Amino acid sequence: MITVAGAGVAGLACAYELARAGAQVTVFEAxxxxxxxxxxxxxxxxxxxxxEGETADPEVVRLGTGAIDWWAGITPVTRRGxxxxxxxxxxxxxxxxxxxxxxxxxxxxxxxxxxEPALQGRFQRGLFFRDEAHLNPRRxxxxxxxxxxxxxxxxxxxxxxPDRVDVDCRGMAAELTGLRAVRGEMAVIxxxxxxxxxxxxxxxxxxxxxxxxxxxxxxxxxxxxxxxAARHPVTLRSMLELLGAAFALHPALAEASVIExxxxxxxxxxxxxxxxTRVGATYHLNGLYRHGFLLAPALAGQLAxxxxxxxxxxxxxxx
Amino acid sequence: xxxxxxxxxxxxxxxxxxxxxxAHLVDAISASGCQIVTVSLRRETASxxxxxxxxxxxxxxxxxxxxxxxxxxxxxAVTTARMAREIFATDWIKLEVIGHSDTLQPDVFGLVEAARxxxxxxxxxxxxxxxxxIVGERLLDAGCDVLMPWGAPIGSAQGLRNPDALRxxxxxxxxxxxxxxxxxxxxxxxxxxxxxxxxxxLLNTAVARAGDPVGMARAMALAVQAGRAGFEADPIERRDxxxxxxxxxxxxxx
Numbered sequence: 001m002i003t004v005a006g007a008g009v010a011g012l013a014c015a016y017e018l019a020r021a022g023a024q025v026t027v028f029e030a031x032x033x034x035x036x037x038x039x040x041x042x043x044x045x046x047x048x049x050x051x052e053g054e055t056a057d058p059e060v061v062r063l064g065t066g067a068i069d070w071w072a073g074i075t076p077v078t079r080r081g082x083x084x085x086x087x088x089x090x091x092x093x094x095x096x097x098x099x100x101x102x103x104x105x106x107x108x109x110x111x112x113x114x115x116e117p118a119l120q121g122r123f124q125r126g127l128f129f130r131d132e133a134h135l136n137p138r139r140x141x142x143x144x145x146x147x148x149x150x151x152x153x154x155x156x157x158x159x160x161x162p163d164r165v166d167v168d169c170r171g172m173a174a175e176l177t178g179l180r181a182v183r184g185e186m187a188v189i190x191x192x193x194x195x196x197x198x199x200x201x202x203x204x205x206x207x208x209x210x211x212x213x214x215x216x217x218x219x220x221x222x223x224x225x226x227x228x229a230a231r232h233p234v235t236l237r238s239m240l241e242l243l244g245a246a247f248a249l250h251p252a253l254a255e256a257s258v259i260e261x262x263x264x265x266x267x268x269x270x271x272x273x274x275x276x277t278r279v280g281a282t283y284h285l286n287g288l289y290r291h292g293f294l295l296a297p298a299l300a301g302q303l304a305x306x307x308x309x310x311x312x313x314x315x316x317x318x319x
Numbered sequence: 320x321x322x323x324x325x326x327x328x329x330x331x332x333x334x335x336x337x338x339x340x341x342a343h344l345v346d347a348i349s350a351s352g353c354q355i356v357t358v359s360l361r362r363e364t365a366s367x368x369x370x371x372x373x374x375x376x377x378x379x380x381x382x383x384x385x386x387x388x389x390x391x392x393x394x395x396a397v398t399t400a401r402m403a404r405e406i407f408a409t410d411w412i413k414l415e416v417i418g419h420s421d422t423l424q425p426d427v428f429g430l431v432e433a434a435r436x437x438x439x440x441x442x443x444x445x446x447x448x449x450x451x452x453i454v455g456e457r458l459l460d461a462g463c464d465v466l467m468p469w470g471a472p473i474g475s476a477q478g479l480r481n482p483d484a485l486r487x488x489x490x491x492x493x494x495x496x497x498x499x500x501x502x503x504x505x506x507x508x509x510x511x512x513x514x515x516x517x518x519x520x521l522l523n524t525a526v527a528r529a530g531d532p533v534g535m536a537r538a539m540a541l542a543v544q545a546g547r548a549g550f551e552a553d554p555i556e557r558r559d560x561x562x563x564x565x566x567x568x569x570x571x572x573x
Contacts, residue, residue, distance in 0.1 A: 055339040100530055180341075180371020205474060227341075227372040270375055271342035 001026060002307070004169060005161030008038035009137075009292040010285050011169035012144045012155075013300035016074075018167075019151035021304040026154045028161035030173075034141050039171055040292045042186055042264030044212045044222050045137040046199050047071065047294055048082050050103045050129050057273055060291055061102075063298040068133045070297035075143035077135045078213070080198035083107075083115060084127040087248055093203040094125060104129045118195050118250060134199045134212050137293060167303065168284045171267040172229070176279075176286055181229035181265040184222065184290070185238045189246070191256035192217035202249050209245040218259070221246050223290075234261045266290050276302055283307070320518050322355075322465055322496055323411070323443040325382070329354045330513070331543045332384070332498065334523025338532055341375045347526055347536035348379050356381045357413050357521065359388040360403045384445060386413035391426070393433035400437050412437060413445045413467070413500075423473045427454045431461050438462025447500050450484035452491050459495065466495060467521060470512060471502025474524040478508035482515065489516045506535075506542035513546025514554065 004015050007029035015025045031037045049064030071077050084104070086094045098104065104127045113120040115128065145155060161170070168174050172181050196219070202209040212220045224238045239261065246253050268289040269275055275287050276299055285303060288295050320327045332355045338344040348356060356376065376383070385403035390396040393416055400412045416433055418426030425448050434444050438461055446458050450468040458466060468488060471477035479485060480502065489497060496519070499512040503522040512520050520543055529535035 178371075229371075268340075269342075270340060270345070270371075272340035 002167065003028065003162065003165040004167040005165045006038075006168065006170035006173070007031075007034045007145065007155055007157070008169065008171060009040035009043070009141060009144070009296045010171070010288055010299070011167075012141065012148055013296035014167050014169055014285060014303050015153045015155070016144060016148040016151060017297075017300040017304040018307065019148060019153045021308045023304075023307070024152065025148075026156065027148070028159050028165070029155065029157050030160045032158045034145065034157075036262065036264075038141075039184075039264045039266050039288075040137055040141060042184060042223075042262045043137040043292055044186070044199075044210055044220055045135045045140065045293055046082070046132070046210065046212060047077065047134060048129065048132040048199065049294060050101050050132060051082050051084065051201060052291065052294065053102065054097055054100045056291070057271070059273060060295065063274075064291065064294040067294050067297050068131075071133075071135055071140060071293070074147050075135055075140040077133050078198070079133040082129040082132040082134075082199045082201060083112065084129065084201045084203060085112075085119075085123045085249070086125075086203040088124070090204060091125065093205060094127060097203055098127055101127075101129075103131055116196055116198065116200075118252075122250065132199070135293065136214055140293065165282055166307075168282050169286065171286060171288075172265050174267075174284060174286055176277075176284060178269050179267055179286060180227070180270075182268050182289065183224070183226040183228045183230060184264050184266055185224040185226075185234040185242070186220060186222035186262050186264075187234070187239065187242055187258055188214065188260040188262075189219050189221060189253065189256040190217055190259050191219060191253055193255060194219075194250060194252050196250075200249060202245055204245055204248075207241040207245045209242060209249070211246060211249060219256075225290075229265060231263060231265065234263055266292075274299055276306070320496065322445075327354050328352075329540070329543075330519040330547055331509075331540050332357065332519060332521035333526060333536070334521070335359075335376065336523055337527035341372055343532045344527075345375055345379055346533045348381055350533045351526075351536040351540035353536070353540070354381055355384050357384045357386045357523070358407075360385050360399055360406065382411075383407050383409060384411050384413050385409065386447075387415045387433075389417065390415060391417050391420075393429040393436070396429070396433045397436050400433075400442060401440075404442070410441055410443045411445065412442050413447060415447045424469070425449055427451065430454075431457045434458055434463050435461035445498070450481060450488050452488060455488065455492060459492075464496070465498065466492065467498045467500035469501040470499045470508065473501040475502055476504025476525060477502055478504055479511055479515075482511065485512070485515055485517070503539075506538045509539050510542040510546035510549070513543055514549050516550050519543070 001024045004027045015027045019025045047068045049061045053061040107126045109124040112126045200211045269287040272289045331353045333353045335358045387396040387399040396416045416426045416429035444463045471480040497517045498519040500521040509520045526535045
């Protein structure tokens with residue numbers, strides 16, 4: 001039997017992949033349910049490897065490419081691409097973004113309006129990442145837990161992991177050397193009057209913003225990046241900046257209701273790249289940073305392959 | 320270069336924000352040989368819990384210059400400076416009092432006031448100021464030994480918007496360490512500041528947001544060295560007319 005600590009996106013993905021590889025898996029989650037203690041609870045749910053390539057290592061793009069199909073087998077995935085926009089005076093930001101990313105096309109104002117009629121007349125230039133997608137992270141976590149259970153995984157909520165587990169995916173709680181927290185603040189708004197159907201990214205030199213549709217007129221707006229492990233609620237300044245930037249996307253959003261704000265701590269290593277490491281007899285999958293939903297599938301697959309090879313070889317080695 | 324009694328060999332100061340990852344920052348520091356890094360107390364260490372980031376920075380061995388970025392009043396900047404002294408155990412403070420949120424230009428009145436308060440409390444103040452000579456004089460009166468005029472608005476990458484004013488400043492304050500802070504976009508901007516006789520250059524965005532931050536950090540360090548070496552080598556003056564570089568007398572008789 002394989003024991004997994006943590007039922008966030010990394011732990012559940014690992015359990016699912018290990019079970020599919022034929023293992024008997026038990027997941028321990030200290031919380032009563034997968035919820036606000038997990039960084040993935042606060043995620044945007046963008047499956048946007050090419051946009052992330054603007055600042056992320058090419059390895060993130062490579063590992064993230066298969067995520068859309070993987071998730072589509074588990075939960076509803078909206079494949080409508082990402083539209084990247086900028087206020088008129090920050091147009092050069094769009095050129096920079098285009099230079100540093102791949103798999104996009106330039107759109108003019110009419111083409112933008114064709115994709116999202118609500119944006120008619122608001123933006124004259126944009127970048128479209130046709131192959132990207134998004135999902136609803138909380139729905140996806142529930143669906144992934146269900147899929148894992150259907151594959152025979154036992155998930156014990158409200159049960160802290162035993163001292164020794166085979167796989168540790170507890171994010172910050174794992175207290176790994178070199179792991180730090182990058183605080184992220186977000187809001188969910190209810191804007192029934194605004195029809196936007198795909199992820200929008202607003203480039204801004206101070207407050208880059210994304211808006212992800214959650215269906216039924218709801219949108220997730222995120223997210224700040226603060227080098228801090230503080231869990232206190234969202235600050236006024238962050239909220240002001242996020243909501244102000246959303247207002248720049250569409251003035252009609254001013255009438256939206258803010259129905260939720262939240263703060264998550266992204267576990268990250270110094271290079272902001274994930275690590276699958278082995279400490280003693282325990283595998284650690286951690287440091288997924290802002291790429292939990294994007295990278296968990298590939299890394300869980302790597303873990304399952306490593307561990308099944310190990311049962312054959314009886315030679316653990318390093319991975 | 321001597322700043323408040325500290326002898327430094329590098330004339331490039333780096334900011335620590337906006338890098339793709341802390342690892343990029345650490346690599347940029349080592350690639351540039353930079354010895355002073357500014358850090359924002361306000362943003363990064365809310366509650367002093369951003370420990371992972373500071374551990375990394377501390378391991379590089381650089382000298383930390385805390386700043387009061389984001390403060391809009393003298394009182395706010397003074398409070399932030401006092402907190403920074405506790406957290407970073409240094410009397411150095413890069414003093415920013417922002418007067419306008421769009422241009423981020425200094426509120427020079429609040430700046431002088433905060434500089435006086437902090438100097439009286441034993442701080443060694445590095446004021447982020449404009450290129451105004453009288454403000455510079457007031458800052459020196461307030462106890463500052465270093466002046467840091469802007470080249471252009473923070474993060475704007477416009478380079479030195481008013482080289483004549485900077486040249487006047489250099490001439491007006493001989494012997495005072497002058498550091499161009501803000502506005503640098505490219506290595507040529509940094510080289511130009513050094514050729515004008517400035518003692519050092521402080522920049523952040525130009526490196527952190529470059530496609531290859533480590534490569535740009537190296538380029539900036541080379542530019543700063545080249546500019547300084549050029550200044551010390553006493554450049555020739557500009558002329559309106561050509562001066563042949565080969566002798567015109569004694570041509571070969573064919």
